[in-house]
Amino acid sequence: MGSGNWIVDNLNSALATWNEKLTEIWTLISTSPEEFKGGGIWDVILNIHDALRAIGYALLVLFFVAGVVKTCGSFTELxxxxxxxxxxxxxxxxxxxxTxxxxxxxxxxxxxxxxxxxxMDASGLTAMSDTALPxxxxxxxxxxxxxxSIPLWAVTLLGSLFIWVLSLVMILTVYSRFFKLYMATAIAPIPLASFAGQxxxxxxxxxxxxxxxxxxxGCMIVLACIIFSQFAAAPPAIADDTMAAATIVWNYIGELVFNMLVLVxxxxxxxxxxxELMGLG
Known part of the structure; x- marks a missing residue:
């Protein structure tokens, strides 16, 4: 329900979007590809995987022959x-x-x-804490x-825009992980066939x-969320109330956006x- 103040409602709307995306990330990160979006995408990926498996079997012979020719000086060595x-x-x-x-x-x-x-269990967090306007x-x-209030409108619009953009970038990054999982699963038979040749x-x-x-x-994303929840446990401080309202709001939004940038x-x-940490290329 709105407060009746456009500036407050605009900031609350942006923060609600941020909290919604954080909650969605916390749920997505523990979701398997089979359960994502009801499993319909996974069924299609499995069909593609099965179809490409036949190509993988054909490539087995190709990689095998190429490997034999390159590693063996002659067929007598074989x-x-x-x-x-x-x-x-x-x-x-x-x-x-x-197979x-x-x-x-x-x-x-x-x-x-x-x-x-x-x-997740060791962190003791069951969900990400909401960010609210003090x-x-x-x-x-x-x-x-x-x-x-006129300069506050400009400050609020700019701050809300930053929060919206950061929310979208954050959730898109998590969704892209599922896309990469699906694409890797679909084409798996082709690169795996390369093991036939040295x-x-x-x-x-x-x-x-x-x-x-x-x-x-997934481990890195959930660790980032946990560290952020501790990093941003204390809300941004309210500046000296003797300052202009636009300056106070600008300082608050600036610190809030910085905390969000750290997580994103x-x-x-x-x-x-x-x-880099696991040496995986």
Whole structure:
């Protein structure tokens, strides 16, 4: 319900959007791809994965032959038992990776989700705390006359715009993680087929590392949210009430936006951070 003051209502609307997106992130981060949006997207991805598996089997032979040609000086070398066994064991393992790649990837995701749940439980947070406009700030704004409120409109519009943009950037980053999970799952048979040849196996290794990094992004995002909740536990301080109302509101919004930038920046760099910390490329 509105307060009757346009400036207060505008700020409350922007903060409500921020709180809504934080709550959505907290829910999304513990959601599996099978449950996301009712599972309809996952069913389509599985159909694509199954269709590309046939291409993966064809590529197995291609990568296998290319690997044999590049690693063996001649076919007489392939007649050596140890070389032949090693080569065909690699082919069998690559075939298993293509056939059971989805199960392996879901196991990796389950491990990462287990880490996310452990972090959430250890933090003691059941949800992100809401950010609200302090009563003192509401009183300062409501006591301002019409002429003095004109600069407040500009300050409020600018601050609300920043909060809206940061909210959208934050939630888009979390949604992009699901898109990356879906795309990696769909094309998995093709890079996994590269394990059939020794020279091309680096493609499969890079794919597994990238998929592990995507899974572990969830841990970094939830850690960023937890750290932010402690960092911003105390609301921005209200400046000296002897100052102009526009200055007080500007100082408050500036500190609030800075706190939000810290969280959005941490979420945005979660992908790069997990790759650097885990050496995943």
């Amino acid at each position: 007649k050596r038992p140890e070389v032949a066994v090693k080569t065909f064991v690699r082919f069998a393992l690559a075939q298993g990776a293509v 059971y790649g989805l199960e392996l990837m879901m196991t990796l995701f389950s491990i990462a989700q287990g880490a996310v749940s452990t972090i 009563d003192e700030m509401v009183t300062i704004i409501e006591d301002v006359g019409f002429l003095e 020279p091309s196996s680096s493609i499969g290794v890079a794919f597994i590392k990238s998929y592990a990094a995507i899974c572990l992004e 920046g941490a979420i945005k760099m979660s992908d790069r951070l997990v790759r």
